[in-house]
Structures are given as structure tokens and as C-alpha cells.
Amino acid sequence: MSALAGPDRAAPSGAASSVPPGERPLSWWSPVRLGVEREVVIRLRSKGFRVALAITLLATAAAVVVPALVKPGSSVVQAGVVGSPSSVGPVRTVLRATARHDGIKLHVHTVPSAARARYLVRAGKLRMAVVAGPPTVIVVKTAPSATASPTDAFVVQSSYQLGLGESIARQHLTSAQVAAVLSPAPVAVQPLRHPAGHPAGIASFNARKGVAMAGVLATLILLQFGGGWILMGVIQEKSTRVIEVLLAAVRPLQLLTAKILGIGVVIVGQAALMVAVAVAAGAVVGSSILAHAAPAALGMAAAWLLLGYAFYSVLFAAAGSLVSRQEDAQALMVPLILPITIGYATAFPILVGGSSSLLLRVLAWLPPTAPFDMPAMYAAGAVALWQVAASALLLLLSTVVAIRLAGRIYSGAIMRTGQRVRIRQALKA
């Protein structure tokens, strides 16, 4: 090799090229774009990332598929009908209309005799059997309770609907009149207190809670992923000393911006994949949760994820810039992971129990926990949309402060190796 490097040999790489690259004007964003690209590419190439992504997506699919398979209400209700052809028709129509209204999947079988129907119900082959009258009778194994399960509620509802049909029939109306009476337009339901934009339907309300729950969980997972990557990435650049090579070409804030945006792109992409998998899995099993999930609910979950990421990412980066060794990372993770965990843990009582104690209300307004507790509060119907917006604004303002502070800490600490840098030292530099 020494022969190659003889003194007479001309320097390679266009030593005499007309315009050296550095003399071209370079926008502030151009190195940032390169950094973003690097962050995305190294993750996509990393085996560890792909494994973690696969696990996350499998878990997402399972979260949609498993409840749909386990939940009795979502299975198909098998109903039998006994009677003359003329009486069986209207019964079928009433059952189907009721099932559609209640969001129940129904399969109606014609059974030759009442005795056979009783046998099938007793054997568990049929959930219910309607013996067309008059008087019409619904045969079930155990007495239904309207509040026990959607299927029970359906049985009770059907009994009223069929009874309505019978009483109309006794009025000797024309068939057109009967049809008109049996397909009423529902009167308006006016809730006195519910958050704006909330449709009154129970199924839709539950779907919102479901989406909020999924959103809270996804926010937890993605903030931990993203925060960890940022922390480790910053420490790696510092501990391998590549930082000095980078800072000879770019400014600290460009480096910081590139890292946060690059990992943000990966996080958002991952969230989009999770939604896609959830929707696809929901379509396969016919889960009703997603069928009712309005885009607005998804949008809100996405907005809080982004806000949370913006707030926490800069803090993770600042924390990473304070230490030079991976071993020191653990101690720094704790104060950042703790509020994330608290936010996540307190979102569940809100969603499941509809609880909105003073503590939870406070947490919904505090920037570190708002990304979890505020969407939960909204889904539970405990706050109005303007309150959600106000809390989001508060988080946004805190993020602006966090960015300024973290930018100064990062710029001040990133070139200091060795001992852990104190925050005050970093701010002074």
C-alpha cells in the first residue's frame, strides 16, 4: 500500500473538479434529510427491529382476533322457526330486522315440529326456537336476562317484536298497514349529557373505547421503542466518538432534528402498519369493534401519539447526550419511562370503569400523562372536545419549551465525554 501512496501520485476524487462540493449553498434541511434517511434505513436493515416489528404486528392481530373468537355475542345466533309457511315468513322477517338492529349475526333454520325444536334447543344446537302461533312462543334453554349478554338481549327484544306483530295482526289491518307499522322510523334520542360528536349508539361508544384503548397501548409501545432508540442512538454517537466527525460537518441541532424525525418516521410507519393489520384482521373475523370505529377516533389516537412522541423524544435525546456509556442509560430511562407508565396504567380505570376521579382529571391535563389519560377521558365521555383540544395545546406548548431546553442541553453536552454531564453544566456551555 505504501507504494500506492507515493508522493508523485495525484490525489483521487476529482482534486481539480470545478466546484468543490462544500462551496455549493446547502440548506439547513439538507443534512437533516440525510440523517432522517439514515435513521430509517438502519432500522429497516436491522434484524432486531424486524423481529420486534413482527411481534408487535402479531400482537396487534391477536388483540383483534382473540376477543372476536372468545366473545359469545359476536358468534352467530342459531334460531329455529316452527309453523305453517305463512306464519314462518313474518317471524323470519321480524327476527332478521331485530338482529340487524342489535348488531347480532343470525342464522334462521326452519324446524319441522315443536318437539324437534325443543330437542335441538335442549341439545344446545339452537339458541332459541320460535313456535309460530298465535300464541307464538319462544323456547330457550334458560331464561334470558336482558343485561347478561347481547344474545340474551336479542331474545328479549325478539319477544317484544314478535308480540308487537301479533297484536297488530289482531287489529285486522291490511298487509301494507302491517308492514308500515312494523318498520317504524325511530324517534330521536336526546342525551342530556354526552361529549360532542359522540353518537348515541352503544356499539359505537364501545368501539370508541376500544380504539382509545388500542391507541393508549400503541402509544405506550411506540414511545418506549422510539424513546429507547433515541437514547441509545445519541449515546452510541457519543460513545463511539463518531459525533466529532459528524459535528465537523453539521450542527448539533441538525443532528438532533434528524434523529428525532427519522425515528418519528419509523414510529409513524409502525403505527400505520398496526392499524392496517388491525383493520385487516378485523375484516377477516368480522369484528364489530373496527366496523364501528369512526376515522375520527383513529385520528385522535394518532394525534395523541404524535404529540406524545414530540414531547418525549426531545427529552430522551437530551438525557442521552448527558452520558457517554450505554451502561449509564438505565438510570436515565427511569425518570422518563415512569410518567409514561403512570399515564398508561391510569388510562385503563378510565376506559374500563368510566372512573374520572380528581387525580385522573389532573393527570389528563398534565403534559407527561395527557397523551394517555386525555384520549381515555374523551372515549369514556368524561370530557368535551374543547377540553381535549385545550389539553393538547398545553402539551404542545410544553413541547416547545422542552425542545428549547433539550436543544440547549444536547448542544452543550454532546461533545463532553467521560463523566456524566450535569444538566446545569450542559446549559452553561
Add this chain to the structure above:
Amino acid sequence: MLELDRLSRRYGSTVALDQLSLSVPSGQVFGLLGPNGAGKTTAMRAVMGLVALDEGAVTWDRRPLDADRRRLFGYLPEERGLYPGMGVEQQVVYLGRLHGMGRSEAIRAAGEWLDRLGLAERSSSKVEALSLGNQQRVQLAAAMVHSPRVLILDEPFSGLDPPGVDEMSGVLRDQARSGRVVVFSSHQLDLVEHICESAAIVNRGRVVANGSIDELTTGGQRRLVVKVDGDREGAWASTLDGVRVSEVSGGMVRLALSSDVDPSTVLQAALAVGPVQHFAFERRRMSEVFREAVREVEGAATGAGPGAATGAGRGTGAATGTGAGSLAGAASPGGAGGGRR
């Protein structure tokens, strides 16, 4: 022309740079020499904008430096650093592009440098999979990929084997020949004196000597190297007036002569001990230039000039006696691997 004008930087009570001033002309290899802790790295970081200065300024072609102009600089930091998990070529291309190169341009330049440094076959390997020597080559390629007009190389020779040193000095010379500003630092003064054409010697944040290698090594006291058969210590010379034993190595006694000393009196004293096998004048070594400059500066500053560690050149030179790199022996026992992980 790169000019460092009265650079000062303190870290608490430690003075890293103390009014350090220096002009580096383009077209020659310029050495920034001095013991560890003299301020070389801080000065280079200041040039690269990585250290905030308390005072002073760096100019290039008489204009101040900003981020845009610094992108025309190539920098090899003392503490080498690359992304360990990133591919060799990918990494060099990335750093080229951060300096403003287009994608295809960066790929071509990276290919050329990796080729020249014998790394063409490893271009898709991860950096962490390479030997330390090859990692150093990648680091050099990363500093050179964007055809910098000014090269700032901090201890480029440290950790290199002899072929590596030749390779590095070849690159430095080529760059100087094509009209660039080439500055490198080293704490091994004697090892690099044949590599640079001009040098500044720094100690405690100040330039203590500055000039072409010729000017530096021909000035000062005359050096006489004497070998007397059977004599290992050179004790005979220490009694002579105006003669100082600066180093003894393998029976070769290196003497510093005051201007009023007649060499023939030295020859007679030597002959009185035994047959003289070697008797010749030599140029000053850079380590001697350094020691004498430090003694002068500190003598002027304190009057008495005990000069703590550095002033005791006589003793340490004789004790370590390793020939080249004796300054490294005196100032930094770590030697070549000093700052390496």
C-alpha cells in the same frame, strides 16, 4: 493560508489555549507538535468549530470561518469515531453527502478513496468487522471523501504500523502538492520531523517555536555525536565546560555545545577515555528543539526556570534513551498508543 489568531480557552483552572497564534501556508505539510496536553487537540477542535473560544479567531484566506466554509475542511479527530454497525462504503458516502456532495458524486469519490487505501474489497463490510488499521483507513477516507481544501488531522500517525505511516505521509504530501492547507498534530516529535516541511511546537497552550524544519533544526546549540570504544555512559563529557550531555543511547553520546566551545577540546577529552569510533556534527532533533524552546520560554518567564518536568531534559533523555520519540518518553509514557481505546 489558515491563521489562528490569539486563541484562548480555559476549562476551569486549566488553560488549554493561551494566546496561541499560528499561520499555516497552503502547499506544505505543517506539523503541530508538542507533548500530550499541550493544547494541540483543543486548537484543532477550535479550527473545526467544535470548541468555543474564550478569545481569538480562526481565519482562512483572511476571512472568518462559518459552517459553510468549514464544510471545505476535512477533519480526522484524535479520537477516531465511526458508526460501528454501518457499512464501510455506506458510511463514507454518508459523510461525503453531509459535506454537501451529491449521491453519485459521493459514491464515486468514496470508491476512489477506498480503492486507493486498499479497502475496495471490504467496502460492504461493517466497520466493526475491520482490523484497527483498516478502521483508521476508513476514517481517513471519511475525512478526505469530499476533497477538502483544508486538512486538519489530529494525531494521524498514532497507532499506525510503518507501512501505514508511509501511506499516511504519502496522502499528506499529495494533498499539500495540490495546494491544500495540510496540518497534522503529533506528540512524537522525532518520528514525524521528516514528514513535515514546517512546524509549530506548542507547550502549555502556547507556540514556543515556529518555522521550517530547516530553520528549526539548524538553529540553537551545535550537536556533536561521539562514540568512544568501551564507554557506555559518556561521563567524561559531563565535566567539560559549555558541554551538556543531551542523550546517551547504545554508546552514542549526544552532546550540546555552547557557541564558545572548541570541538577539538571535546575530541581530546574523548581520546583520553579510549579510541573514538564516531565523531560528527548533527542537526538538532525536534525533541531537542522542543526542550530548548521550552527552557528558553520558561527561563524568560520565571527567571530561574526550573521548568519542572520538561526542564529536566538531560536526565530523562539519558534514562529512556530510545532514540526517536524521546520526547514522548519524557512527556507521555503512553507512547504511540496514548490516546487510543
